[in-house]
Amino acid sequence: MRRCLPLFLLLLAGVTGLTGANGVPPGRAALVAALLAEPDAQPAALRALVGVEDEAILPVLTAWKQGEVFLYTGADGVRIPFRLDTAPDDQGRFAALAVADGRRLLDAEGRPLSLEATALKPIDTDGAIRRAMRDVTELAALVAPDVATRVAAADRLGQGLKPEHRPLLEKRLQVESSPAVRRALHVALALFDLASGEPARQLAAAAVLEEKDSLAGATQLKTLIDQAASQPNTVDSAVVARAKSAVYSIETHYQVVNFVGTLFRGLSLGSVLLIMALGLAITFGLMGVINMSHGELMVVGAYATYLVQDLFILWFGKSGTAFSWYFVAALPAAFLGAAAMGLILERCVIRFLYRRPLESLLATWGVSLILQQLFRLTFGAANVQILSPDFLMGSVTIRDVTLAYNRIFVIGFAIAVVVALVLLLTRTSLGLTIRAVTQNRTMAACMGVRTDRVNMLTFAFGSGLAGLAGACLTQLGNVGPGLGQTHIVDNFMVVVSGGVGNLFGTVLAALGIGAFDQVLQPWLGAVMGKVVVLIAIILFLQWKPGGLFPSRSRNLD
Amino acid sequence: MQRTVLLSRGQWMVFGGITVTLGVVLPLLNVLLVPGHPLQVSDFTLNLYGKYLTLAVLALGVDLLWGYTGLLSLGQALFFSLGGYAMGMHLMLMIGKRGQYKSDLPDFMVFLGYPGLPAHWQPFYSFWFALAATLLVPAGVALLFGFFAFRSRIKGVYFSILTQALTYAAALLFFRNDFTFGGNNGLTDFKTVLGHELNDPGTRRTLYVLSVALLGGVFLLGRALTRSRFGQIQRAIRDSENRVLFSGYATAHYKLFIFALCAMITGLGGALYVCQVGIINPSEMMPDKSLEAIVWVAVGGRGTLVGPIVGALSVNALKSWATRAYPDLWLIVMGGLFILVVLFLPGGVVSVPGRVSAWWRRRQARRTAAGVAVAEKPVPAPGEKSAESASTP
Numbered sequence: 040m041r042r043c044l045p046l047f048l049l050l051l052a053g054v055t056g057l058t059g060a061n062g063v064p065p066g067r068a069a070l071v072a073a074l075l076a077e078p079d080a081q082p083a084a085l086r087a088l089v090g091v092e093d094e095a096i097l098p099v100l101t102a103w104k105q106g107e108v109f110l111y112t113g114a115d116g117v118r119i120p121f122r123l124d125t126a127p128d129d130q131g132r133f134a135a136l137a138v139a140d141g142r143r144l145l146d147a148e149g150r151p152l153s154l155e156a157t158a159l160k161p162i163d164t165d166g167a168i169r170r171a172m173r174d175v176t177e178l179a180a181l182v183a184p185d186v187a188t189r190v191a192a193a194d195r196l197g198q199g200l201k202p203e204h205r206p207l208l209e210k211r212l213q214v215e216s217s218p219a220v221r222r223a224l225h226v227a228l229a230l231f232d233l234a235s236g237e238p239a240r241q242l243a244a245a246a247v248l249e250e251k252d253s254l255a256g257a258t259q260l261k262t263l264i265d266q267a268a269s270q271p272n273t274v275d276s277a278v279v280a281r282a283k284s285a286v287y288s289i290e291t292h293y294q295v296v297n298f299v300g301t302l303f304r305g306l307s308l309g310s311v312l313l314i315m316a317l318g319l320a321i322t323f324g325l326m327g328v329i330n331m332s333h334g335e336l337m338v339v340g341a342y343a344t345y346l347v348q349d350l351f352i353l354w355f356g357k358s359g360t361a362f363s364w365y366f367v368a369a370l371p372a373a374f375l376g377a378a379a380m381g382l383i384l385e386r387c388v389i390r391f392l393y394r395r396p397l398e399s400l401l402a403t404w405g406v407s408l409i410l411q412q413l414f415r416l417t418f419g420a421a422n423v424q425i426l427s428p429d430f431l432m433g434s435v436t437i438r439d440v441t442l443a444y445n446r447i448f449v450i451g452f453a454i455a456v457v458v459a460l461v462l463l464l465t466r467t468s469l470g471l472t473i474r475a476v477t478q479n480r481t482m483a484a485c486m487g488v489r490t491d492r493v494n495m496l497t498f499a500f501g502s503g504l505a506g507l508a509g510a511c512l513t514q515l516g517n518v519g520p521g522l523g524q525t526h527i528v529d530n531f532m533v534v535v536s537g538g539v540g541n542l543f544g545t546v547l548a549a550l551g552i553g554a555f556d557q558v559l560q561p562w563l564g565a566v567m568g569k570v571v572v573l574i575a576i577i578l579f580l581q582w583k584p585g586g587l588f589p590s591r592s593r594n595l596d
Numbered sequence: 597m598q599r600t601v602l603l604s605r606g607q608w609m610v611f612g613g614i615t616v617t618l619g620v621v622l623p624l625l626n627v628l629l630v631p632g633h634p635l636q637v638s639d640f641t642l643n644l645y646g647k648y649l650t651l652a653v654l655a656l657g658v659d660l661l662w663g664y665t666g667l668l669s670l671g672q673a674l675f676f677s678l679g680g681y682a683m684g685m686h687l688m689l690m691i692g693k694r695g696q697y698k699s700d701l702p703d704f705m706v707f708l709g710y711p712g713l714p715a716h717w718q719p720f721y722s723f724w725f726a727l728a729a730t731l732l733v734p735a736g737v738a739l740l741f742g743f744f745a746f747r748s749r750i751k752g753v754y755f756s757i758l759t760q761a762l763t764y765a766a767a768l769l770f771f772r773n774d775f776t777f778g779g780n781n782g783l784t785d786f787k788t789v790l791g792h793e794l795n796d797p798g799t800r801r802t803l804y805v806l807s808v809a810l811l812g813g814v815f816l817l818g819r820a821l822t823r824s825r826f827g828q829i830q831r832a833i834r835d836s837e838n839r840v841l842f843s844g845y846a847t848a849h850y851k852l853f854i855f856a857l858c859a860m861i862t863g864l865g866g867a868l869y870v871c872q873v874g875i876i877n878p879s880e881m882m883p884d885k886s887l888e889a890i891v892w893v894a895v896g897g898r899g900t901l902v903g904p905i906v907g908a909l910s911v912n913a914l915k916s917w918a919t920r921a922y923p924d925l926w927l928i929v930m931g932g933l934f935i936l937v938v939l940f941l942p943g944g945v946v947s948v949p950g951r952v953s954a955w956w957r958r959r960q961a962r963r964t965a966a967g968v969a970v971a972e973k974p975v976p977a978p979g980e981k982s983a984e985s986a987s988t989p
Contacts (some may be wrong), residue, residue: 329753329756329757388935388939391939392938392939396752396753397668397752397753397756398938398942400668400753400756401887401890401891401894401934401938402934402935402938402939404887404931404934405891405930405931405932405933405934405935405938406931406935407931408927408928408930408931408934409927409928409931409932409935411927412924412925412926412927412928412931413928415924416924524884528760528761528764528883531757531760531761532757532761535754535757535758566768566769566771566772567769567772569765569768570765570768570769573761573762573764573765574765576761577741577744577745577758577761577762578744580748580750580754580758581744581747581748584748584749584750584754
């Protein structure tokens with residue numbers, strides 16, 4: 040009798056589905072049937088949903104599990120399962136929405152029904168029902184609209200290895216169009232084959248797993264190899280050999296993937312370093328001023344971003360699309376904030392110290408101490424929290440390499456800054472005067488260039504770049520008063536090893552040091568990696584004391 | 597060549613007077629008078645002064661490099677800490693079974709699960725080995741680094757930046773637990789030195805007197821060095837290295853020598869510092885510590901031997917007071933002080949009397965010879981001289 044029940048219910052579902060000439064899809068009808076069934080029959084009724092493609096199944100089942108599906112018995116004795124609307128009306132009541140078609144239920148008089156959530160008794164679940172639900176949800180996920188959900192479902196089914204799932208996977212493979220899901224389905228099917236114990240199918244499965252570079256496949260292949268080692272005659276020797284080569288190939292692939300991923304992270308870190316170092320290179324190379332407070336100017340940019348974020352939260356709230364745009368507003372704010380600070384610094388301190396690098400180093404260190412303490416007094420010693428805007432969250436995966444959007448953005452932004460800087464230096468009159476002052480200050484002054492003003496603007500511009508770097512850094516890490524100090528040594532290294540005043544050298548050195556640092560870190564740990572980088576730079580300067588591209592000059596000093 | 601005297605008669609008297617006051621009178625005031633007496637110097641104060649004096653040794657090391665040779669090393673805190681660590685290792689081993697874990701191994705090694713004492717710790721059971729290490733380890737590092745740096749003619753700011761990187765890298769290394777030097781916490785909880793309890797006022801007094809002696813000795817050594825032929829070349833290198841080079845002097849050798857010598861001096865200072873402070877950890881070798889030492893020299897007056905001592909003592913006294921009275925504002929005060937000194941008082945505090953008297957003489961000359969006043973040219977402070985030469989390309 041029990042065995043017949045599902046059939047009966049399926050029939051019932053079919054009937055209701057057919058009677059639903061008003062457009063109730065088959066999945067929902069079956070769902071309603073399952074909800075209305077006797078508790079004993081509910082698991083079987085639920086299993087009838089397996090393989091039915093309907094987007095509505097998943098949310099309803101989730102709601103059921105959480106006790107958010109209720110039963111309404113109309114005047115004519117018809118029972119209708121329903122859910123409550125998400126938001127209450129002004130009397131604190133919720134509109135009742137039918138599970139079958141999502142329409143509002145009507146009471147006896149034909150008025151829309153509103154109910155109080157506390158007065159309702161949800162449809163119960165028990166262990167058997169929840170197990171059945173899990174089966175259904177797993178399979179329902181296979182037809183979910185979201186690609187990532189489908190991939191995850193295929194992965195899960197491949198791990199689960201339940202024989203009854205195999206036909207469903209095959210069926211899905213025939214209609215599936217997304218390459219990522221197809222790949223996951225292939226892998227899942229190959230895992231089924233691998234577990235089948237037939238040498239021919241296992242060989243084919245190993246080939247598929249190798250081709251698809253499946254990490255889960257590698258694990259399964261390894262257990263197979265282990266099994267062959269412990270119980271020799273259970274696995275075919277050809278299969279073992281094939282499995283070994285497949286594992287090797289897959290592992291090599293992931294080594295490459297990890298390496299590229301690390302390189303990418305290094306590149307993004309190098310990009311921040313680059314934006315910051317460009318500012319330093321300008322002030323150091325073009326003006327002969329060592330600015331130890333450059334790191335703090337960067338922190339000014341980071342805190343400016345923080346302030347803009349807080350303003351946006353104040354105006355627009357934390358959720359909502361408007362908030363995401365705070366970062367776009369924060370970039371100019373960070374630039375201007377740091378540039379203004381740089382301007383003050385230049386007028387009050389730096390301008391007395393042109394061409395006296397040692398003194399400028401000392402005085403700006405004093406400035407950096409003062410700024411750090413001011414940050415601590417204003418924003419507190421703890422790190423401040425900066426949320427990423429929506430469009431910088433998430434990532435894209437290309438050939439198993441995960442590229443986070445925020446890192447892609449930083450790299451792109453650095454490229455934009457470099458291009459803008461090159462254009463500024465070569466295509467504008469300010470750039471022309473900057474280069475003139477760099478080459479020969481006295482001569483430029485004789486030709487009528489107001490060197491004092493050029494210095495001022497250049498310094499402010501360099502500081503603004505530091506501010507931009509700070510804004511970018513908020514997307515990659517924490518922001519605290521000591522942030523500048525952790526980056527300043529790296530920055531000087533970039534400027535020195537790139538060749539002072541050479542922007543191209545700075546670019547190469549920043550990216551090189553950033554990538555080198557990240558590549559070494561997995562092997563040596565964060566600290567040793569840094570130490571090795573520093574030692575490498577010291578040795579590199581033995582070989583090229585002027586950096587990558589030393590500035591040519593007939594001056595001895 | 598003219599015969600140079602170390603100190604003139606009057607200077608000897610002043611030097612002797614100050615040394616005796618610091619090294620004899622203060623300890624006597626500590627021993628003989630009962631606590632609470634207005635003239636009594638408490639144990640705490642004496643210990644604090646001892647700490648300042650070792651910091652003054654560090655400042656002298658900075659000044660011999662920066663003020664006299666034009667090498668602004670941001671790595672002096674590293675040499676100071678290396679000396680400190682060498683002595684700290686010995687003191688650590690002398691704790692014996694009196695540590696928290698009652699083990700022969702130092703506490704942190706027990707805590708981190710070391711199987712036994714690492715081989716490079718073994719010789720530090722000997723005090724004399726540790727003492728030698730306080731001199732030789734900093735000197736070795738300085739020689740190695742200096743050899744590479746001076747060979748490829750790294751100078752000026754580049755030298756500063758590289759020494760900063762060196763000390764930063766070393767600090768990162770020492771922060772690591774598996775570097776066998778106690779990681780973050782460093783070395784601490786010392787009990788005895790050469791069998792004497794470190795908590796005992798008598799031991800502390802002795803350490804204080806030793807600090808006075810070390811500072812006095814380093815001062816005289818610096819005096820002898822800077823007044824010798826070597827000192828002349830030192831200053832010549834500071835003012836125009838290329839001229840010295842073209843005159844046939846291997847400037848790199850001179851620089852290497854003074855760099856290593858200063859590392860040794862600084863290392864000794866660090867050793868005495870650790871004995872008196874009772875702790876050494878990697879934050880002592882961060883670049884800011886070097887910069888702080890440079891502040892003392894700049895404030896006191898670089899290119900003089902008295903300046904760094906005055907600077908180290910006064911700035912540290914100010915720091916001790918201000919960190920307690922205005923903990924939030926101290927860094928701002930120090931930063932501001934530094935900016936002001938660099939901008940307006942390149943000769944430091946010790947140049948103030950000279951400046952005032954020069955100003956007074958100018959004023960007098962103007963008054964007496966009104967009309968045809970040929971204003972006497974002020975004697976430029978040593979700091980100014982180097983600043984001017986640095987600014988000429």
